[in-house]
Amino acid sequence: MSAIDTPAPAPASAPVDAIMSVDNVAKIFGGLTAVGGVSLDIPRRSIVSVIGPNGAGKTTLFNMLTGLYKPTSGRITFDGKLVSRSRPDKITKLGVARTFQNIRLFGAMTATENVMIGRHSRMRSGLGGSIFRPPWVRREERDVETRARELLAYVGLSSGAADRMSTELSYGDQRRIEIARALASEPKLLLLDEPTAGMNPQESEALKQFLFKLRDELDLAILLIEHDMKVVMGVSEHITVMDHGVKIAEGAPAEVRANPLVIEAYLGKQDGGTDGAA
Amino acid sequence: MNELKAQLQEWREALLGRMPKAPGWIGGRWSRPGAVLALALLIVLPLLFNESSGFLQATIIALAYVVMALGLNIVIGFAGLLDLGYVAFYALGAYAVGWFASDFLSGENISVLSGQHSTFGIHLNFILVLICAVIITSIAGMIIGLPTLRLRGDYIAIVTLAFGEIIGTMVINGSNISIGGGMTLTAGNLGISSLDAPYFPVAGTFGLLNLRPWYWLILVIAVMCVFIAYRLRDSRLGRAWIALREDEVAAVSMGIPLVKTKLMAYAIGAAFGGMSGVFLAEFNGTVNASQFSFSFSIFVVSMVVLGGLGSIPGAILGALLISYINYYLIPDVFNTLPHTFGLNFDLTDLSIGIYGFLLVIVMVLRPQGLWPEKRRKRELAGLVAPEMTELAEPSQVNVGGGLDQGGMSG
Numbered sequence: 001m002s003a004i005d006t007p008a009p010a011p012a013s014a015p016v017d018a019i020m021s022v023d024n025v026a027k028i029f030g031g032l033t034a035v036g037g038v039s040l041d042i043p044r045r046s047i048v049s050v051i052g053p054n055g056a057g058k059t060t061l062f063n064m065l066t067g068l069y070k071p072t073s074g075r076i077t078f079d080g081k082l083v084s085r086s087r088p089d090k091i092t093k094l095g096v097a098r099t100f101q102n103i104r105l106f107g108a109m110t111a112t113e114n115v116m117i118g119r120h121s122r123m124r125s126g127l128g129g130s131i132f133r134p135p136w137v138r139r140e141e142r143d144v145e146t147r148a149r150e151l152l153a154y155v156g157l158s159s160g161a162a163d164r165m166s167t168e169l170s171y172g173d174q175r176r177i178e179i180a181r182a183l184a185s186e187p188k189l190l191l192l193d194e195p196t197a198g199m200n201p202q203e204s205e206a207l208k209q210f211l212f213k214l215r216d217e218l219d220l221a222i223l224l225i226e227h228d229m230k231v232v233m234g235v236s237e238h239i240t241v242m243d244h245g246v247k248i249a250e251g252a253p254a255e256v257r258a259n260p261l262v263i264e265a266y267l268g269k270q271d272g273g274t275d276g277a278a
Numbered sequence: 279m280n281e282l283k284a285q286l287q288e289w290r291e292a293l294l295g296r297m298p299k300a301p302g303w304i305g306g307r308w309s310r311p312g313a314v315l316a317l318a319l320l321i322v323l324p325l326l327f328n329e330s331s332g333f334l335q336a337t338i339i340a341l342a343y344v345v346m347a348l349g350l351n352i353v354i355g356f357a358g359l360l361d362l363g364y365v366a367f368y369a370l371g372a373y374a375v376g377w378f379a380s381d382f383l384s385g386e387n388i389s390v391l392s393g394q395h396s397t398f399g400i401h402l403n404f405i406l407v408l409i410c411a412v413i414i415t416s417i418a419g420m421i422i423g424l425p426t427l428r429l430r431g432d433y434i435a436i437v438t439l440a441f442g443e444i445i446g447t448m449v450i451n452g453s454n455i456s457i458g459g460g461m462t463l464t465a466g467n468l469g470i471s472s473l474d475a476p477y478f479p480v481a482g483t484f485g486l487l488n489l490r491p492w493y494w495l496i497l498v499i500a501v502m503c504v505f506i507a508y509r510l511r512d513s514r515l516g517r518a519w520i521a522l523r524e525d526e527v528a529a530v531s532m533g534i535p536l537v538k539t540k541l542m543a544y545a546i547g548a549a550f551g552g553m554s555g556v557f558l559a560e561f562n563g564t565v566n567a568s569q570f571s572f573s574f575s576i577f578v579v580s581m582v583v584l585g586g587l588g589s590i591p592g593a594i595l596g597a598l599l600i601s602y603i604n605y606y607l608i609p610d611v612f613n614t615l616p617h618t619f620g621l622n623f624d625l626t627d628l629s630i631g632i633y634g635f636l637l638v639i640v641m642v643l644r645p646q647g648l649w650p651e652k653r654r655k656r657e658l659a660g661l662v663a664p665e666m667t668e669l670a671e672p673s674q675v676n677v678g679g680g681l682d683q684g685g686m687s688g
Contacts, residue, residue, distance in 0.1 A: 066531055092533035104528035106521050108653035117521045121533030123514050127542060130513030131506050141514075165653075185533055 019044045019189050019221045020065065020096070025074030025084065026245075027060050034060040036245040037074065042189060042221050047211055049224040049232045051256075052242035053265065058225045059101060061242070062193055065223070066098050067091040079188065093121040097187035099178040101194045101225070105166040111177045112162045115148035118184030151180040155210075171198055183214075189221045190214065196228045204231050211235050233257065241265070286642060320497060324490040332610045334489045338561065340601035341496040342554045347581040347597035348503045348590065349550020354579070355588030355651070356516060357543035358523030360435040363422060363442025364578050367415045367548040369449055369570040371555020374411035376470040376565045378402045385459030393477030404476035404495075404560070411552040418445075419548025420541045427537055430526070442575050450567040469566035476560055486563070496557055503550055507590050510546070519543055520653070577604075580637055586647025595649050603633055 022040040026033065035057040042048055050058050063069040065076060067088035076084040083091050097118070105114050123144060129137040152162050155176040161169055166177055175195060182190055192211075196204045208231050214220050226232045232239065233253045241249040241256060243265040249256055256262055327334045346368070353361045376382050379392065381399035392401035402410070422441040426434045448455075452464025464470070475484040476495060484491045510516050518539045521529040530536050559565050577600070585596025608629045616623050625632070640648065 068527065068531065087535070088530040089533045089535045092531065098531055100528065100531075104525050106524040106528065108520060108524055109517075113517060117517055117529070117534070118532050120514065120518060120521075125514050127515065127546075130515045131509045133509060133513075137513075181532060 017044050018042055019079060020223075021075075021077045022061075022065065023075040023077070025061070025064055025071040025076060027057075027064055027069055028072045033245050035064070035071075035242075038240075038242065038245075038247050040240055040247075040250075042223055043237075044188075044221050045215055045219050046237050047215055047222045047224065047235050048238040048240070049226055049236040050240045050242060051226065051229075051232055052248075055244075056242040057245040058242055059193060060245075062098065062191055062223075062225060065091075065191060066096060089121065092185055092187075095186070095188035096191065097182035097185045097189075098191035099175075099182055099193055099195060101197065103171075103174045103178055105174055105177055105181070107165070107167045109166060110163050111152055111157060111166050111169065111173075111180075112145060112148045114166050114177055115151055115180045115184045116144050118181035119144045119147065121185055148180070148184060151183055152177065155180045155183070172203060175199075183218070187220065189223065191223045191225075193225045194227060195224070196226060196231055199228075201230075204228055207231070208235050289643075317501065321494070324493045329488045329490050330486075331489075333606060334493060336602060336606035336610070338489060338493050338496055339558070339605050340598050341493070341500045342558050342561070343578070343581065343597040343601045344500050344594050345496075345503045345554040345557075346551055346578045347585070347593040348500075348507045349547040349554070350578050351547075351582045351585075351588065351590065351593040352507060352510065352519075352550070353543050353547035354582055355593070356511065356523070357519040357540060359423075359426065359438075359540065359543060360431065361422075361438045361544070361547065362435045362572075362575050362579065363438035363440070363445070364547075364551055365570050365572065365574040366418060366422065366442045366445035367551030368555040368558070368574060369445050370415050370418055371411045371552035372559035372565045372570075373449060373464060374407055374414055374552065375473050375556050375559040376464065378410050379404070379407045379474040379560070380470055380472060382465065382470045383461050385461050391477070391479070392474055393483045394474055401474055404474075404478070404556075408553055408556050411556045412549045415548040415552030415555075416545035419544040419546075422548075423541045423544035427540055439572065439575070442572060446567075446570045446572070449570060452567065464565075464567060466567050469564050471564040473560055473563055473565065475563075484560075492561060496561075499553055499557060503553070504590065504594065506546075507593075511590065515539070515542060584637060584640055584648060586650035588653070589647060589649050589651035592647050592649035592651065596647070599648075600633065603636070604629060608632065 018041040020040075020042040022038060022042075024037045024039050025035060026037050027035040038057075038061060040048075040050075050061065052058055060069065064071050064084070067083065067086050067090070071084050074084065075082060078091065078094055078096060081094065083094065083096075086094075106117060109117070123140055125137040125140055149159075149162055153159065157173055157176050157180070161173055166174060169177070179190075179192075179195070196207055199207065211222055211224075212235065215222060224232070224236065236253055239250060239253055239256045240247055241259070241262050248265055249259045249262045251259070323337070324334055346364070349367075350361065350364050353359050353364075378400050379402055381396055383400050384398045386400050387398050389396070389401040390406060391403035394401040422438055426437045429437060449464045450466055453462050453466030453468065455463040457463055475486075476491075477483045481491055484495070518529070518534045521532065521534055522536065522539060526536065578597075581596035581600050582593050583596070584600065585592030585594065609626050613625045615625050
């Protein structure tokens with residue numbers, strides 16, 4: 001499923017070992033084309049980004065990749081399986097996890113419980129197990145809680161915060177919990193929707209390092225939607241640029257940065273204020 | 279208007295200051311011995327009363343309502359699905375008795391450990407009827423759940439309300455529905471009387487002169503339901519319910535299967551209602567189609583809300599309070615009170631008004647319920663940011679696996 005339809009300078013596309021392949025997917029809401037035929041390959045153990053101005057269809061694409069929306073047309077394969085018609089929970093179980101642009105933690109739960117929810121698809125206990133609570137269910141619960149605390153420590157949440165209600169915690173901590181919750185499902189592919197939103201430059205830099213760590217230590221593929229160009233250019237091996245629902249450019253950071261279409265559609269609009277583009 | 283609000287707030291604060299704090303032993307390290315002690319007291323309780331006393335009768339009914347409230351609390355409190363058709367499961371449970379433990383289905387002649395010597399009708403042992411009712415009601419629970427899967431909040435209430443009405447109307451008209459062999463589905467408004475009383479090999483058949491065995495039977499059922507409710511709350515399933523209640527989109531994205539998890543809540547809640555229905559039908563001795571009205575659903579919902587949504591002790595407390603007020607305090611204790619003031623009516627004439635008034639008072643003073651769940655308490659105390667989800671309207675999102683349409687984001 002790596003039939004690439006992009007222009008000539010497509011990056012060494014033939015032998016790409018893609019964990020996820022997106023083939024010409026479109027999403028049309030009523031008469032409005034949110035995403036109109038986007039193709040994208042996400043190689044294993046890589047960090048790739050999707051950028052584009054607001055309303056370009058990035059989050060809609062994300063929602064299709066995770067099964068929240070069903071594509072109007074096109075195919076999405078993950079790990080060799082066709083998932084474009086699958087339910088979100090099935091896709092999560094296959095190994096795709098995500099965070100949300102505007103944090104969506106479960107407010108009435110502690111940080112640890114939030115992460116335990118992320119583990120749901122890897123647990124076995126059902127109705128009978130819940131009621132009778134045999135030894136293996138107790139063990140499972142205990143293990144999942146331990147694992148959740150480990151993950152919270154891994155993403156850098158202070159140990160005292162693990163038992164606080166998630167909404168009592170700071171914005172940065174909430175972002176960390178969201179990542180821990182996504183990691184709890186043992187994903188092969190992690191989708192991060194604007195993870196640095198609301199972060200200061202130091203925090204963004206820390207997150208950048210953390211993304212490398214995730215890729216290298218957990219063998220993750222990471223797909224990033226991001227507005228912070230410093231982060232995008234710094235971490236991405238490959239960047240896809242979207243505008244008005246279609247892909248207008250793609251390639252390595254340097255290529256994308258130099259692409260006049262991108263500058264016009266995206267960077268040019270930013271009133272020069274953001275960063276060292278071009 | 280603002281003055282009124284301020285005044286109410288002032289009263290509320292004054293009252294809250296005087297309200298007893300939950301004693302320290304609740305939920306602490308004394309909770310287990312405390313529970314054992316409470317259970318022991320509950321077991322010997324009927325020995326302190328006359329074996330056919332009105333208080334004992336009210337207590338039996340109250341315990342049956344505890345089971346109902348616990349079941350509805352799973353649906354509304356844990357999973358956040360506002361179910362206003364709960365009467366349907368009471369009806370189906372009661373009719374399970376009509377079908378499987380009376381002379382009603384007269385074309386059949388089956389008797390299994392029923393202690394009955396009738397030559398026609400199906401007579402199953404109480405436990406078997408209970409199992410039949412659990413099966414029937416949990417299937418019915420899932421059927422009612424299916425059309426509501428893509429709905430939320432108030433819309434679920436409307437669909438479930440309609441479902442309750444459908445079952446209610448069906449059992450009234452059931453006397454015209456032939457199921458073969460000259461038998462009908464229900465007896466309609468005539469009712470099915472002479473239902474079997476529970477029979478157990480050593481204890482014999484329960485009689486209406488001695489209420490103690492009835493009490494112990496419903497106590498066993500209620501304790502079992504309390505146990506199940508606690509176990510479910512603190513399990514993978516319980517967490518999944520709370521997650522779905524909090525944020526459906528995030529929950530399914532984290533791998534929680536929406537359909538299965540929601541249907542499970544409906545089915546379990548319905549099964550509790552069915553069990554209680556079986557018991558109440560046998561205790562009353564008749565099943566009458568007219569008793570399954572919408573107001574019954576509201577009665578149980580108000581128990582859950584009064585106690586505190588999602589709180590197990592709250593549901594128990596709410597059920598006990600409302601049942602005692604409705605079945606004991608008003609009719610037995612204070613019924614002639616108006617006459618002592620020279621007024622010519624019984625207090626029972628006012629019962630709906632009284633208990634509505636009490637509900638309003640409680641909701642103004644303590645909107646989180648009498649014994650709120652810890653999570654909700656924090657939420658209502660304003661410690662939790664009220665809304666953290668605004669984008670991606672959930673209704674536009676394919677959480678259940680159906681079609682999605684309209685709206686966009688990103």
